[in-house]
Amino acid sequence: MRLNHVNELRLDTRDALRDAAEELYAEKGIDGVTTRGLAERAGVNMAAVNYHFRNKDNLTLEVFRDVARRTVKRRLDSLARIEAEAATENRAPHLWDVVEAFVDAYVNDDTPRTGILLAHLVLQHRVRPTEWTRAIVAQELDDFALRYMAVLHRAVPHLNEREVHWRYHLMVGAVMMSLSDQRTDGRMKRLSDGLANPEDRSQFRQELISFLVASFGSPCGGDGP
Amino acid sequence: MRLNHVNELRLDTRDALRDAAEELYAEKGIDGVTTRGLAERAGVNMAAVNYHFRNKDNLTLEVFRDVARRTVKRRLDSLARIEAEAATENRAPHLWDVVEAFVDAYVNDDTPRTGILLAHLVLQHRVRPTEWTRAIVAQELDDFALRYMAVLHRAVPHLNEREVHWRYHLMVGAVMMSLSDQRTDGRMKRLSDGLANPEDRSQFRQELISFLVASFGSPCGGDGP
DNA sequence: GCATGTTTCAAACATGCGCTTGAATCATGT
DNA sequence: ACATGATTCAAGCGCATGTTTGAAACATGC
Structure with a gap:
């Protein structure tokens, strides 16, 4: 017993x-x-x-699968709320809300460890993919990614499908790396003499969201050659 | 001999x-x-x-230090060219050119391995920082980053210094992760049914640059709550 | 053409890791 | 009180990795 x-x-x-x-x-x-x-x-x-x-891999799998599930659940709830609100007002979801739903699952005060753990998982999978990282990414994260992109696309109808895919993945990359900077390196803080500081959660949240919203923004920013 | x-x-x-x-x-x-x-x-x-x-670490250090130096040199040359051109026309550098200078050091046809090697270095440093990763990042990349941000800031004067730091680091993150996707995971291609394909270098280059230019773009894309 | 310093080689060493083992301990049902 | 199954424990096994070793092979100066 x-x-x-x-x-x-x-x-x-x-x-x-x-x-x-x-x-x-x-x-x-x-x-x-x-x-x-x-x-x-x-x-x-x-x-x-x-x-x-x-074995050890199995323990690791359990730990990170739960982290992934918690994160996905949180974001799916946010998406549902965003879609419900958009539906009652008979409009597409707001880009800002959709991006916020993504970021909030990593940067929030309820579950401070979740973000860094997920970042570890994803970066590990990139640096050295193994059976258990593949399993988690494929089984827990892929479905969510597609669901998220569907909502995202409705918020940014000026982008085509390919662009939505690209920018979603670039968004993931930017978020993961900024989370890992916070923990391992402190490079951002060092190079900026403390001006840009990921340890400040509200600054983190705000800078991340405004960067991402801009990156998805309507095509008025680019001035190609 | x-x-x-x-x-x-x-x-x-x-x-x-x-x-x-x-x-x-x-x-x-x-x-x-x-x-x-x-x-x-x-x-x-x-x-x-x-x-x-x-020892092995020393070999690794030599290999990656050279990769870092080659990349930095290429980008410094690009920056010098951009600044010279801007000076003759008596204007600030174009954002598009500055972003292109960053991306081109990774995605070009001359040195196809450089990008993925640099991505490996940076991701390794994030996942498991060691003496030799720290040495390369601090000695070869930090100075360049500051120099690059100085030019970047002149191209996006509507952002303050903190925002420039944040967005530079987010840019690095997005680029590194998209490079690693290409090699290890193929997730982007898989999830998009081949529509978004980082193996297509010109697509890679174009999507990356337009994402980054938008993300630095003038503050017309965000619609906060 | 031999002496000397440099480079190569097969073999073994040292270490850290995940995992196994077999006995000891504990908890519980009767 | 005892038997039985579940859990804990110290010890050590097997393996992969970075490194060392001491002798052999090589190149070069005189």
């Missing part, structure tokens, strides 16, 4: 491992976490990872 | 290793390359890596 003594502070060994994994992955990145470090942080024996999760 | 037989096709062992490293890093990503694989591709003994480069 899965119960320690009554009033035991720590949860299950299994849950302790999952929590420790989420913490460590957020702190050290995916490659930086070892079975030994995981067990130590969770305060359990190393073999517990294999006992409860079969 | 560093010479094999006369008319020997292969270069130095040292150069053979460097070439093999550049090839393999572009193909397999940074983590996917081992000393053994490197030696095999170069057709030399494994110990040659340590004999000629002291």
Whole structure:
């Protein structure tokens, strides 16, 4: 049975491992976490990872799949709300709202770790795709991406389908990289002498959204040769 | 002396290793390359890596430092040309030209491997910063970034300094991620049923530039709440 | 043509990793 | 109280990787 003594502070060994994994992955990145470090942080024996999760990849998969699901759920809810509001007013969704729905899933005060974890997942998948990153991206994120692009397209009808695809992916790239800057490098803050500071969440949110809205904006900004 | 037989096709062992490293890093990503694989591709003994480069990190550093320098040089030349032209016409540089100078260093037909190598370097630095990634970013790329932002700011005087910093970094993120999509994942092509295809270099170049120009564009695209 | 410094090579070494093992401990039903 | 199954634990196995080694092969100066 899965119960320690009554009033035991720590949860299950299994849950302790999952929590420790989420913490460590957020702190050290995916490659930086070892079975030994995981067990130590969770305060359990190393073999517990294999006992409860079969292997380390499986634990990692569970952790990141949940992060992906939480994020997707949050954004789908936002999209539904945006579409409902647009429907009652009999108009297309506002670009600003659609972009905000995307960004808010990463940059919000409720779930401060989610953004950086997702960024780790996506960057890891780009740097070194594995079975489990592929599984999460394909099973949890692809459907959402298509759904999101459908709504997005209605907000930016002046773009054709190809452009919507391109700009969606470029948007994802910009957001992921800015999230990772915040944690690993601090390059933006360093180069700007602290003027541009991703640690300031409201600044982060505002700069990100205004950049993205502009990038999707109506074709009045470009002055080609 | 560093010479094999006369008319020997292969270069130095040292150069053979460097070439093999550049090839393999572009193909397999940074983590996917081992000393053994490197030696095999170069057709030399494994110990040659340590004999000629002291250790593997040092070889990697040399390879990527040169890639960084080539890229930066190309862009500095472009910037100089843009500024000269702007000066003769007594005007600020055109945003379109400045963005093009950035993108062209990655997406061009002269050096097809450079873009993906740089993307690998930057993403690696974000996913798992090490001594040698830090060294290259700080020593080879930071100065350029500041120089580039100075020119950029003159092309988009309607943005303040903070916004320029933010958008420059977001631009870098978007470009890096789209480069890596092209190689590792193919997600964009998959999700769009082939409509958006980064392998098509001219499409790549065009979509990237129009996205970026729009994102810096004058503040007419955003419709905040 | 031999002596000397340089380069190559097969083999082994050291380390860190994920994972397994078999015994010990714990929780529970009867 | 005992039996049974679930869980924990210290120890170590197997493997891949970067690195070292000491001898052999090579090139060069005198």
